[in-house]
Amino acid sequence: MKIAVAQLNYHIGNFEGNVDKMLKATADAKAQGADIIVFGELSTCGYPPRDFLEFDDFIKESEASVQRLAAASKDIAIVVGSPTVNPVIEGKDLYNSAIFLYDGKVQYTQHKALLPTYDIFDEYRYFEPATEFGVVEFKGKKIALSVCEDIWNVGNENPLYVICPLDEMMKYEPDFIINLSASPFNFNHANTRISVLKANVDRYGLPMFYVNHSGAQTEVIFDGGSLVMSPDGNVFDELPYFQEELRVYELEEVVNGGVNKVQEKEKIALIHDALVTGIRDYFGKLGFKKCILGLSGGIDSAVTSALAARALGAENVLNVLMPSKFSSDHSVSDAEQLAINFGSPYKIIPIKDTFDAFMDTLSPHFEGLPFNITEENLQARSRGVILMALSNKFGHILLNTSNKSEMAVGYGTLYGDMCGGLSVIGDVYKMDVYALARYINKDKELIPENTIVKPPSAELRPDQKDSDSLPDYAILDEILYEYIENRQGPKELIEKGFDEKLVRRVLRMVNINEFKRYQTAPVLRVSSKAFGMGRRMPIVGKYLS
């Protein structure tokens, strides 16, 4: 029996496009002699469909997509993920289902039981958990069909859940396991995923075909890396990261095993590829080609510009240099050099006149109060307005260049440097931004060395340095990581040896700046806890603040 693993990049709500893509893969798999082709979780409608699931029309379109695929399941079985209607009045309206199509119709449907409802996941908002489990028989084989999280409670060892769906399915003695997933990237996740699959295979002694999505849906990036596991616990094959791929496997060879093919998983390289994917799909799926960004000569905008050039092509990245009287000479020359190194277009548009116009207009109303954050923000906002005007005039999307460290502590100007349709490095701490720069330069100095080595500065007042108002990034990043990713509170942080005053100051900065992050662009997610939909915090609160 030959099984095709189809790792595809879906588009939320684009039923026609998604089905066309699956039909093409089905034809290719059939040409290669496949008996079964397997797609990802909710592949008809894309993942995550979010509140579109509350629209009957959206569910009917999903059902119609399944029917289109069913019609193509003549000499090949198709396993597709789709929302299905819960016929019982009590409970949520929908199931998240794996559907086995053959001979023109639905042969079997297995609903998902473990519904992730944490971080970016809201599945219990929409879906009723499965309580019944079985297998589907096909050409003399019994197949356990499962959806994503349902294999993540092996031996009931995941504290989140009380049942183990595969344990239930084993009562029917399946020959192999299929899992339809939509498992988003974070820089540790590919390793975790292999461990979990290995734990399943070790427990059940069965081969497993694990099919993930590739590509990005706004902030959520699917890395692919679909897996074929042999019963001996080895990885028979791991599909490439961040791209579509169709591969066909002979079941017997998988059962025999004896190979272990895993790809290298280097954190910074993966983050780099994830961010390039995130930019590429945000633009591609919205139908845009060109981006614009402010290039300051600093490391954050340099790395953002570099990633955009790789995602969209250098010619589609418009860099705008907007010096002020506080900009140092090297700011412009470093930024210029970067654009030249990549071959991206750039413009120099000084903000002196617009800043002066604001000051002339506003000074009579400032009641003689001294220069403060207001004037700093006026510079950042002059730049934001200029970038948005060019974006509007030429139809480019503005990329935001804030990093995670500064977004965390609110070191940025709302409606100024926090403008943009997509935050590229908003889930990358400052120290990792440096590492990304080094990685981008690994074969050749593309980002000017001076951009990497000079002390970071917002250049909004004379001789300003980030270190005037922020702790050293090496320490700041550690505290932030413990607080944000690991949910460590003040007591735990102080116990770990961080200075108490510093801990309280950093946590307070994080908490009082929730209002700024609330209005930030979606952030490409590369960590286990990114700002945005995965981290939901009150604005009006009084806790560690």
Add this chain to the structure above:
Amino acid sequence: MKIAVAQLNYHIGNFEGNVDKMLKATADAKAQGADIIVFGELSTCGYPPRDFLEFDDFIKESEASVQRLAAASKDIAIVVGSPTVNPVIEGKDLYNSAIFLYDGKVQYTQHKALLPTYDIFDEYRYFEPATEFGVVEFKGKKIALSVCEDIWNVGNENPLYVICPLDEMMKYEPDFIINLSASPFNFNHANTRISVLKANVDRYGLPMFYVNHSGAQTEVIFDGGSLVMSPDGNVFDELPYFQEELRVYELEEVVNGGVNKVQEKEKIALIHDALVTGIRDYFGKLGFKKCILGLSGGIDSAVTSALAARALGAENVLNVLMPSKFSSDHSVSDAEQLAINFGSPYKIIPIKDTFDAFMDTLSPHFEGLPFNITEENLQARSRGVILMALSNKFGHILLNTSNKSEMAVGYGTLYGDMCGGLSVIGDVYKMDVYALARYINKDKELIPENTIVKPPSAELRPDQKDSDSLPDYAILDEILYEYIENRQGPKELIEKGFDEKLVRRVLRMVNINEFKRYQTAPVLRVSSKAFGMGRRMPIVGKYLS
């Protein structure tokens, strides 16, 4: 037996403040001879605490708050809502609990079973549902303790749930029911709430004490309206809306019933009071006193300014009039008249010079392209920058003045008129904004009549009218309401008789503008489906767009 209903305004994470407030109410209730005092759901930590619940430190603070209250439960029983730790490894880490304190310690704990996970609610993200139910005995009475949603599946008629907690508790033959709630306002909800309570009381034939929160937590507004229900199905008492209140009831009198005291529920009046509460608490809980807003002479900013004057005091509302060459004469005079009518300060700051500076700076880069949305947005963004500068200089919070109709269709400028820390009328459709204006003027013309009767215009190009680019608001609002609040799709809308082309155009406008709403301020929620945390939509999608 005397039971005190304490309807209080909590503050998320402000454990000390919340407990102080509850201790004071306990002392007052004791002075009035109460045997029991009842507070709201999660009253130790405030509702909704969101992802703060993932921090052990936050849970420990909640537990310490319960202990502080326990120490005060000497001659009075205290019923408090708080998160508690699930001692079992499997399942979510926490329960959402009602805790009965007496004689200095915890006498009984009842966890919540029905965990709302829809709209603004994410309870299954944090809490394990209760599976065990009982009653607590106190001074010869048996009491059924329940938390909020647990009374919302009377007779298993709520399709969301499969169990009915009160049915379970009835096995122990309680004498009365207590319900601790955090039930947010929407303009239909107070009536629904009474119906649901009546259904419970009718089914069980028992008196019920239903204790809600009052006050706002960012966008979520609690209206109070706590209820005491007699077994005859009548409302023995309904506490006031949008304010704190402590009332003590003699159980026997409640049992006797025979009165039906309900307050008037007029939609526009309720929305008015809800928005005033929302503004007041946003400022109060963040420690701010003064707001700033752009006053255009149009209806939206006029109503926002009026509501702010009522919430904060007219002297704390700084109105800024920022005419451009496209502003009509009446814009400035209408806006001025409004500020004078309310006695609010105002400034006139023309945007000509800043707009001209942007045009001078940008024109060489516009490649001779004609005047378009870019120049319109430059005006709106000049205003946004001016408002934010004044906000920064004087420490005022900028109020956003967009209404729900324009937010829905994307008729607004990101980083321009969409700036602001809080969206006051972003959940109020345009036709209801007019009704609010009439309501504000009910005793006296405060909002100038001309502001109400003139055709709405953004005044960003010569002779512009909203009707140039948008359908008539009366029709637009109906379509939006059916699509957003009622989740009706294109087919249902066309079947209802709306023009097909118009329906498709409006739905497309809503869907392609998700990226703008993503970066909008939190919106005070007054409907059953507000933009923001209650409506979660993909940005990158291709559905009805």
